[in-house]
Amino acid sequence: MTGWVAVAGLGPGDAALITPEVTAALADATDVVGYIPYVARVAPRPGLRLHASDNRVEIDRARHALALAAAGGRVVVVSSGDPGVFAMASALFEALEGVPAPHDLDIRILPGITAMLAAAARAGAPLGHDFCAINLSDNLKPWVLIETRLRAAVRADFAMAFYNPRSASRPEGFARVLDLLRADCGPDRLITFARAVTTPEERIITLPLSEARPDMADMRTVVLVGNSATRRVGRWVYTPRSA
Amino acid sequence: MTGWVAVAGLGPGDAALITPEVTAALADATDVVGYIPYVARVAPRPGLRLHASDNRVEIDRARHALALAAAGGRVVVVSSGDPGVFAMASALFEALEGVPAPHDLDIRILPGITAMLAAAARAGAPLGHDFCAINLSDNLKPWVLIETRLRAAVRADFAMAFYNPRSASRPEGFARVLDLLRADCGPDRLITFARAVTTPEERIITLPLSEARPDMADMRTVVLVGNSATRRVGRWVYTPRSA
The missing domain is CATH 3.30.950.10 (Tetrapyrrole methylase, C-terminal domain)
Incomplete structure (x- = not known):
C-alpha cells in the first residue's frame, strides 16, 4: 500500500468554490489533517480519520501528515483558500527538509481559490x-x-x-x-x-x-x-x- | 426575462480545476462570450450561443456581453485562470463606465484558479x-x-x-x-x-x-x-x- 500527501485548498468558504480535484482527493483519502476550523469543513464518513490541530503548530502538523503517508495513509492536508498562499504548502516543504529521501514521497499541491x-x-x-x-x-x-x-x-x-x-x-x-x-x-x-x-x-x-x-x-x-x-x-x- | 452577466474563470486548463460555481453558471447560460481559445473550452449544447472573438478587443467584447444581457441574455464571459487577474473583469467594468444605469445590471465575477x-x-x-x-x-x-x-x-x-x-x-x-x-x-x-x-x-x-x-x-x-x-x-x- 502506497501512501501519499495532498495539500489541498478548500477555497474561502463556499462549497461551490472547491475544485473537483480537491473533492476527488478528499473522497479518496484515509486521513485529513489541518487546523480545527478547516478540518470542520470536511464531511465525516466511515474510513476517514480527521486530525484537527490548533493554530501555530504548522510544522508539527506537516510532520504528522508525512508520517501518516509513510505508513501508507492517503493524507489530505487542508488549508483554507490556496495552500500555496500563506498556508500549509510551505510548512510541508519545510518539514520535508528533515526527511532522508524526499524524492520517494508522493506529494501533490492542489490549488484553491485564495481569499x-x-x-x-x-x-x-x-x-x-x-x-x-x-x-x-x-x-x-x-x-x-x-x-x-x-x-x-x-x-x-x-x-x-x-x-x-x-x-x-x-x-x-x-x-x-x-x-x-x-x-x-x-x-x-x-x-x-x-x-x-x-x-x-x-x-x-x-x-x-x-x-x-x-x-x-x-x-x-x-x-x-x-x-x-x-x-x-x-x-x-x-x-x-x-x- | 431578466438578463445577467457573469465573468467566469475557467482556471488554467484542467477541467478538474473549474469550480462548481462556474460550471453551474455555464449550465444556466444562453450566451458565452470570450477569446477564441477560451470559448473553445466550453462544451456546445442546444440553446447556448458561443461568441468567440480575437485577442485585443476586450472592450468591444465586454460591451457585447452587456448588450446581450440588457436584451435578456444570461451571459458568461469566459477568461482563463481568474477573471480578476490580467483578464476580462477589469475590461467589463471599463465598458460599464459608458452605461447610463450600472446599478441596474446583474453582474457577478466568478473567481477561478489563476495561472x-x-x-x-x-x-x-x-x-x-x-x-x-x-x-x-x-x-x-x-x-x-x-x-x-x-x-x-x-x-x-x-x-x-x-x-x-x-x-x-x-x-x-x-x-x-x-x-x-x-x-x-x-x-x-x-x-x-x-x-x-x-x-x-x-x-x-x-x-x-x-x-x-x-x-x-x-x-x-x-x-x-x-x-x-x-x-x-x-x-x-x-x-x-x-x-
Whole structure:
C-alpha cells in the first residue's frame, strides 16, 4: 500500500468554490489533517480519520501528515483558500527538509481559490492590474520587513492584498499600516475590507482611506488597497488594465 | 426575462480545476462570450450561443456581453485562470463606465484558479510568502512602469509571478527583465518557467537565473521568481513562511 500527501485548498468558504480535484482527493483519502476550523469543513464518513490541530503548530502538523503517508495513509492536508498562499504548502516543504529521501514521497499541491481573489471578485476587480500580496502577521518575520514591503509597494503603485491584517494579540500593527498608507497614498485611495468572504457572515465594504479604521479588520478579513488609478463604477471598484 | 452577466474563470486548463460555481453558471447560460481559445473550452449544447472573438478587443467584447444581457441574455464571459487577474473583469467594468444605469445590471465575477497559483502548486510553493504579480506586456502601459515595479519588487524581496512574459511581437522585453534580475538578485536566484500548466502540453522547469534564457518563455508561460530565501527540497522549490 502506497501512501501519499495532498495539500489541498478548500477555497474561502463556499462549497461551490472547491475544485473537483480537491473533492476527488478528499473522497479518496484515509486521513485529513489541518487546523480545527478547516478540518470542520470536511464531511465525516466511515474510513476517514480527521486530525484537527490548533493554530501555530504548522510544522508539527506537516510532520504528522508525512508520517501518516509513510505508513501508507492517503493524507489530505487542508488549508483554507490556496495552500500555496500563506498556508500549509510551505510548512510541508519545510518539514520535508528533515526527511532522508524526499524524492520517494508522493506529494501533490492542489490549488484553491485564495481569499484575495474571492474578495476581489465580490468587490469588482480591484486587483485588475499589477498587485502584491503581503502577510501582515509578524509572528514569523520582523515588523520592519513588513514596512519595507509596504513602502516599496506604494512607490511601485501596486494594488495590494493584505492577509492576517489584525489579531487580538497584535492590534497596533494594522493601525500603523493605515497611517503609512494615508501618508503615502493620500486620503482618497480606495480600500476594501472583505470579511468571511463567500460565507453567510460575509461583509464587504469599500471606502476611501480617510474613512478606514483599524477595527474594520480582524483575522477573518482580507484587505485590498487599490493603486492610484483604482476607481468606482456603480457599486463596484476596479483597477484599469492600463495603470 | 431578466438578463445577467457573469465573468467566469475557467482556471488554467484542467477541467478538474473549474469550480462548481462556474460550471453551474455555464449550465444556466444562453450566451458565452470570450477569446477564441477560451470559448473553445466550453462544451456546445442546444440553446447556448458561443461568441468567440480575437485577442485585443476586450472592450468591444465586454460591451457585447452587456448588450446581450440588457436584451435578456444570461451571459458568461469566459477568461482563463481568474477573471480578476490580467483578464476580462477589469475590461467589463471599463465598458460599464459608458452605461447610463450600472446599478441596474446583474453582474457577478466568478473567481477561478489563476495561472500563477496552479504553476506554483506544480513546482512546490515558490509563492509561499509575500509576492507580487506583474503583467510584462507593454501593450497597455509604458515599459518604464514595468521596470519600476520590477526594481521595487526586487528591493522589497518579493517573490514574483510574471504573466504574458514574451510574445512574438515584443521578444526583447523579457530578455531585459532577465538581465535586470540577474544584476539585482545574483546568479543563484531560482526561477520557474511553467508552460501550459495542467494541460497535456505542461512543461515546468526550475533553474538558477544564471541558466535562464529568454526563449524559455512564451505567451503560454507564467514565470515565477523566488525571493532571496527560496530554495529546493527534493524535486520541489519553496519559499519559507518566515522570509
